[in-house]
Amino acid sequence: MKILLLEHPRMVCPERCNDIANTPLSSCLHSGYIAGMLIREGHEVEIIEGFLEGLDYPEIERRVQEMQPDILGVHMVYHWQTDTALYDFLHKVKVEKYSSYITAYGYYPTTDFEEILKQCPAIDSVILGEPELTFAKVPEALTREFTKKYIYQESLKDLSGLAQRDESGRIVFQRRELVRDLNDLPFPVRTEALFRLPEVNLQGSRGCYGGCTFCYINPFYGQGSQWRGRTPENIIEEIDDLIRKHNIKDFYFTDPNFFGPGERGQQRALRLATLLKAKNIRFGIEARVNDIHDETVSALVEAGLRHILIGLESGSDRSLKRINKMTTVAQNERAIRILRKHGIEPNIGFIMFEPDSSLEDIRVNFEFLKRNDLMRNLAITANMLYHHLIVLKGTKAHRDLQEAGRLEVQASSYESMVTLTDPKVANLAMIMRRITNFLFDCMAGIWGGKVPEPENAQERYSKINALLVKLFENGLMTLESGEQFTEVQIETLVKTTEIEITGILKLEETDDQYY
Structure with missing residues (x-):
């Protein structure tokens, strides 16, 4: 059969420019593994x-019309609203035959399949979980349909x-058992567009042994989900x-949980480090x-480890318990020390504003960031000082908050907003989110590698970084004193700060160099 897999176009919402849904559609390699x-x-x-090639729907339509695929697979991604442009396109595909x-298929449709099937009659089915x-099996079933329509x-x-x-017309579904041995999967097919990214994505494992309330990874894999890893030898083969084929030197493991559980996970990582050491790569x-x-970090650094994202999430043990992180502040600080010992400055996952945060929690978070010297990189600082808990359908956080009657459904039912318990915390969150979104918008071109950095870039970034830290602390102190904005x-503070940021970057309102 002829099968076409589509990574569909999407627009980045300016107000959500730094949220997780802006990760490239192909980072999880769903389409690549299906193709393989x-x-x-x-x-x-x-x-x-x-998305990666910047194609519009008329061009995609031309390619679909040219191939006339028996099956069109769409890797759907959520972007804060009902994707009417995609649905209209799929409708036309069906009408024009x-x-x-x-x-x-994908993370989003696995969770929100009922809404998607109701909204888009052109979609015949949604693949749940690992695709x-x-x-x-779908081509096999359709082949029988083509030969004997009555079955x-x-x-x-x-x-x-x-x-x-x-x-x-009733929606019915059933989940499939997980892939037992990931080594049995063929290596994913990678397009030319993927090879133009700074790093080539790899997937060495799937799932997680954790239970964070906000995480969609295990809900995606379904009941009985567990961490599963490929063998180091299989990863090295890929x-x-x-x-050999592309002279690749830079890789990124997209696994949410690279190591896997316990001593077994550490030994696997050490074995992989041993095999990677001779490859002269960075990852x-x-x-x-x-x-x-x-020991493990030391071995991985010797093998080419250059950067790492760790989910600290909070500097408050009370908050860590609320989100069921199953870690402690002491473990957070220990991890930072070990990574820095080996020359790795970590990128940080941090939820400054979770639904039940108090001003005391925010103060504890802020002091944690200061104590561990984590607010010296502008991109990381801006991210940490604004981030709220994103509540996605299918997660424990969504279920718990829905049962408590605290969710406000947005344009799409996949994501809901939740009112922060403490109105003063909500006050500060609003200020920081508006200002950091402005900054992310200004810096999108630079951080995306599309435009060069300005002259004396690091000096400018340091000034903006200090501005954000001062703004946050002053706002927190004001609220702690009993006042409220x-x-x-709020409007005056936001506009004044935007002008200061613009002045430091020396941007004119008509200058789109950085956008």
Whole structure:
């Protein structure tokens, strides 16, 4: 069969310019792994990188019309609203008969499949969770439908891993068992657009043994989800293939939990470090703080580890318990010390404003950041001083807050807003979010590598960094003294700070150099 996989276009919302949903669509390699599996099964497969290649829908339509795929697979990503542009395009695909069967897959549709199937009749099914095994079964079922139409429903209706409509239009679904051995999966197909990214993404493991209330990773994999890792030898085989064919030197492991649990996870990481050492590459990882150990980090740095994202999330043990992080502030600080000992300044996951934060929690967080010297990089500082808890459907946080009647559903039901318990905390959160969003918007071109840095860049960034820290502390002190900012005061403070940032960067209102 001819199968087309679409990484669809999307617009970045200016007010959400630094939120997690702006990660490149292809970072999780869903389409690449599906393509690898389908090619192994003998199908003709093409991937369209609508987002990374900056394609519009007329161009994508031309390519779909040219291929006339039997199946169109869409890797759907959430971007804060109902994607009417995508839905209109898929409707046209069906009306013009460019493709007879459309299925969607990814983190977002796995969780919000009912809403998606209701909103877009052109989508025939949604693949739930890991897509490879289920997608590989769909062509087989459709082949039976093409040859014997009367068994169409029988061929698809019992297919595990799919959400779809039955004869009456009711949405039915069932999950598929997880891939037991990740080594059995073919290596993912990578497009030219992926090779133009600064680092080539790798996936060495799936799932997480943690239970953070806000995390969508384990809900995506489903009931019984657990951490599963490829063997170091299998990972090295893929890396060797990429080096041999593309001379790749920079990699990034997209695993939410690089190490895996306990001593077994540490030994696996040490084995991988031993094998990587001779490759002369550089790589980044993501990890939980309790998995940061001196011996393992030392070995990984010798093997080429250059950057790491760790989920500190809070400097308050009380907040860490509320979000079920299963770590402590002491472990956070220990991880920072170990990484710095080996020359790694970590990137930080931090939730300054979680729903039940008090001013005391915010003060504890701020003192933690100061004590550990974590506010000296502008991008990291701006991120940490504004970030709130993002509440996504399917997570424990969403269920708990929904049961408590605290959720405010937005334009899409996938994400909900929650009113912060303490109005003074909400006051500070609003100020910091507006100002940091302005900064992210100003710096998007530079941080995205699209435009060069300004003259004396580091000096300018240091000034803005100090401005943000001072703004946060002054605002916190004002609120701690019993005062509260009025809407007029907030507006004045935000506009004044925006002017200061613009002045430091020497931006004119008509100058789009940085955007």
